[in-house]
Amino acid sequence: MSSSNRKSINSDALTRLAQAIAVAVSATLAGCSSLHHPSDGNTELTQNLSSRVKQKPIWLNEKSKPTPPQDVWERMRQGFQLQDGLGVNPRIEQQRLWFASNPSFLENASSRGSLYIHYIVERLEERNMPLELALLPVIESAYNPMAYSRADAVGLWQFIPSTGRSFNLRQDRFYDGRKDITASTIAAMNYLTRLHDMFNGDWLLALAAYNAGEGTISRAIERNEKLGLPTDYWNLPLPQETRDYVPKLLALSQVVMAPEAYGVNLNPIANEPYFATVEVNQPMDLSRVAALAEIDEDEMIQLNPAFKQKATTDGPQHLLVPSSKAQLLTANLSRMKPEELISLRPKKPVFESLAGNPPARLTRRYKVKRGDSLASIAKANRVDAKDLQHWNKLSGHHLKVGQTLVMQDNIKGAAGKKAATTYKVQKGDSLYIVAKRFNVEMQHLKRLNPRTGQALKPGQILTVSQPR
Numbered sequence: 001m002s003s004s005n006r007k008s009i010n011s012d013a014l015t016r017l018a019q020a021i022a023v024a025v026s027a028t029l030a031g032c033s034s035l036h037h038p039s040d041g042n043t044e045l046t047q048n049l050s051s052r053v054k055q056k057p058i059w060l061n062e063k064s065k066p067t068p069p070q071d072v073w074e075r076m077r078q079g080f081q082l083q084d085g086l087g088v089n090p091r092i093e094q095q096r097l098w099f100a101s102n103p104s105f106l107e108n109a110s111s112r113g114s115l116y117i118h119y120i121v122e123r124l125e126e127r128n129m130p131l132e133l134a135l136l137p138v139i140e141s142a143y144n145p146m147a148y149s150r151a152d153a154v155g156l157w158q159f160i161p162s163t164g165r166s167f168n169l170r171q172d173r174f175y176d177g178r179k180d181i182t183a184s185t186i187a188a189m190n191y192l193t194r195l196h197d198m199f200n201g202d203w204l205l206a207l208a209a210y211n212a213g214e215g216t217i218s219r220a221i222e223r224n225e226k227l228g229l230p231t232d233y234w235n236l237p238l239p240q241e242t243r244d245y246v247p248k249l250l251a252l253s254q255v256v257m258a259p260e261a262y263g264v265n266l267n268p269i270a271n272e273p274y275f276a277t278v279e280v281n282q283p284m285d286l287s288r289v290a291a292l293a294e295i296d297e298d299e300m301i302q303l304n305p306a307f308k309q310k311a312t313t314d315g316p317q318h319l320l321v322p323s324s325k326a327q328l329l330t331a332n333l334s335r336m337k338p339e340e341l342i343s344l345r346p347k348k349p350v351f352e353s354l355a356g357n358p359p360a361r362l363t364r365r366y367k368v369k370r371g372d373s374l375a376s377i378a379k380a381n382r383v384d385a386k387d388l389q390h391w392n393k394l395s396g397h398h399l400k401v402g403q404t405l406v407m408q409d410n411i412k413g414a415a416g417k418k419a420a421t422t423y424k425v426q427k428g429d430s431l432y433i434v435a436k437r438f439n440v441e442m443q444h445l446k447r448l449n450p451r452t453g454q455a456l457k458p459g460q461i462l463t464v465s466q467p468r
Contacts, residue, residue, distance in 0.1 A: 071268040072118050077257055079124070079131030082203055082250060089234075095244065095251035100262040106138065106255065107265055113143030114269045115302060116156065120185055122273075127189060130203060132253045136188075136210075139248055145179050145305040155179040155305075157188040167191055173308065175315030180306035181275075182320070204233035204246050212242040275303055276326035277318045280333070284319075284344045286310045292344075293321050293329040311346035368403040383407055421465040425456045434462060 069075045086092065099106060110117075120134045140158040141147035153160045159169060159178040167187035169177030177183045192206055198214060199205035209217040220236040229235060233246060259266045280289075286307060290300035301310060303320040312319065321329055336344075366377060374397045378385040388394070391406050399405075423434060434456075435445050448463040456462075 069271055072121060072271045073256060073266055073269060075271050076117075076121055076131045076134055079121070080253060080257065081130035082132050083253065083257075086250065089247070089250075091234075091243070091247040092251045092254070095248045096254055096262070099252060099255045099264070103262070103264040105142070106252070106259075107267075109138045109142040110266055110269070113137065114267075115274050115299075116143065116145075116181055116185075117269055118272065118274055119182070123185055123189060127193065129189065129192070132249060133189075133192065135249060135252050135256065136207075138252060139245070145181060145302065155184050156181065157184050159184060159187065163191070170315070172314060174311075174313045176306050176308055177315070178306075180316070181303065182277075183306070183316070202233070207246050207249060208233055208236075208238065208242050211245040212239060216242070273323050275320040276323045278321050278326055278329050278333075279318050280312055281317060282344075283346055284312045285346045286312075286319075288344045289319060289329070292332045293325045295322060295325055309346065313346055366405045366407060368399045368401055368405065370401050372399060372401075373397070374399060377405065381407055421463070423462045423464050425458055425460040425462060430456060434464075 137156040155178040164178040195206035195209045221231045287297045290297045
C-alpha cells in the first residue's frame with residue numbers, strides 16, 4: 001500500500017474516532033441534562049464540543065501576581081508578624097483603649113510620618129523584619145525628627161548620645177546623626193537586629209531591651225530563671241515604662257490593622273518613595289537650596305534635620321529632597337557657574353578690617369538721669385535707639401533714673417567716625433557675589449572701589465561701606 005493511501009486511511013480513521021467520541025459524550029450529557037431540561041438534539045452540542053477540543057488547555061496551577069497595594073498602610077498590614085498567639089491580653093487592651101480615646105495622636109503622628117514611613121517600611125522588608133517596627137517612631141517620638149527627651153534622646157528613633165555613637169551616629173556642633181532620617185533608621189534596625197539575636201529571636205524581648213537596655217532585660221531573665229519562673233516578656237519584672245512599651249506597640253498595630261473600628265482616620269500614604277537623595281559637593285544653606293528646588297524651607301529642614309545650623313557645613317555630602325523635585329534641583333545645580341554656587345554657601349560673618357580681622361568693639365555704660373529718654377541718649381551717644389533696646393533687652397522705651405545702659409560701638413578713628421566696612425576677597429568671589437552677600441548694588445561697590453575691575457583676586461580688600 002502506498003504511503004499516501006496509508007495517510008488517507010489513518011486520517012479517515014481518526015476523524016471517525018473523534019466523531020464517535022463526540023457523539024458518545026454528547027449523548028451522556030444530553031441524558032444528564034434531560035433530568036432538568038428537554039433535549040434539543042445533539043447537533044449543536046456536538047459542534048460546541050468540537051470547537052472546545054481545538055481550544056488551548058487552561059492550567060489551573062497558573063496564578064496571577066497580586067497587585068501591590070497603593071497605600072503604604074496596607075503594605076504594612078501585610079507584613080505584620082507579631083500578632084499571632086497574643087489572645088486576650090489586658091495590658092494590650094488598656095493601651096488600645098488609650099489610642100481609641102485619643103485618635104488625634106495617631107492621626108497627627110501619621111501626618112508627620114508620611115515623609116518617612118515608606119522609606120522605613122522598605123528597609124524593614126529588605127531585612128524581613130516585622131513591619132510593626134515601622135510604628136516604633138510613633139511610640140518613641142510621634143514621628144517628630146526634632147523630638148528631644150529628658151534623657152537627652154533625640155530624633156525619630158530617640159537615640160541617647162552613647163548609643164548613637166555606638167552605631168556610628170556622629171554628633172558635633174554642626175551635625176547630629178541621631179536626627180538624620182536615613183542614618184538613624186539604619187542604626188535603629190542594626191540595633192534591633194542585634195537585640196533580636198541576643199535574645200534568641202524573641203522580638204518582644206528585643207523591643208523591651210530597646211526601651212530599657214539589654215542589661216535590664218538580661219537581669220530580669222536571670223532573676224526569673226533562679227526562681228523557676230517563666231522568662232518570656234509578659235512574666236518579667238520590669239520598670240513600668242517597659243511594661244507598657246511593648247503592649248503599646250502591639251495595641252497600636254491592632255489599631256492600624258482596623259482603624260475604622262477604633263474611630264481613627266488614617267489618611268492614605270502613597271506606596272512610593274517620598275524623598276530622593278541629591279549629592280552636593282560643597283557646604284550649602286538649606287533655605288537657599290530649598291528655593292532652588294522650589295519647595296518650602298520647612299519641608300527641606302524636616303527632611304534634613306541633622307544639620308543643626310541649617311546648612312551642610314558638616315556631615316554627609318547629600319540632601320534629601322522630595323522625589324518630585326530631585327531632578328529639578330539636580331538640573332539647577334548643574335547649570336550654575338562656580339561663582340553662583342558660592343552664593344549657596346552658608347551665611348557667616350564676612351566683615352573684616354583692613355588687617356583682615358573683625359572690627360573690635362568698645363563697651364560703654366551710661367547712667368540714666370532725670371529727663372533722659374531713649375531717643376535723647378541714643379542721639380547724644382551717636383547710636384541707634386533700637387540698638388540701645390537690643391543691647392539692654394528693653395521691650396519698650398521706659399527708663400528709670402539711675403538705670404545703667406550698656407552701649408557698644410566699633411573702634412573709632414581720630415575724627416570720632418566708625419571705621420569703614422571692608423571685605424577680604426575669597427577664592428571664587430566676584431563683584432556680583434559680594435554685592436549679593438552684603439545686599440548692595442554692584443554700582444555701589446564700583447563707586448567705592450574705582451580701581452577694581454570685574455576680576456577679583458583672593459586677598460584683595462574691598463570697601464563695602466564708607467566711614468560714618
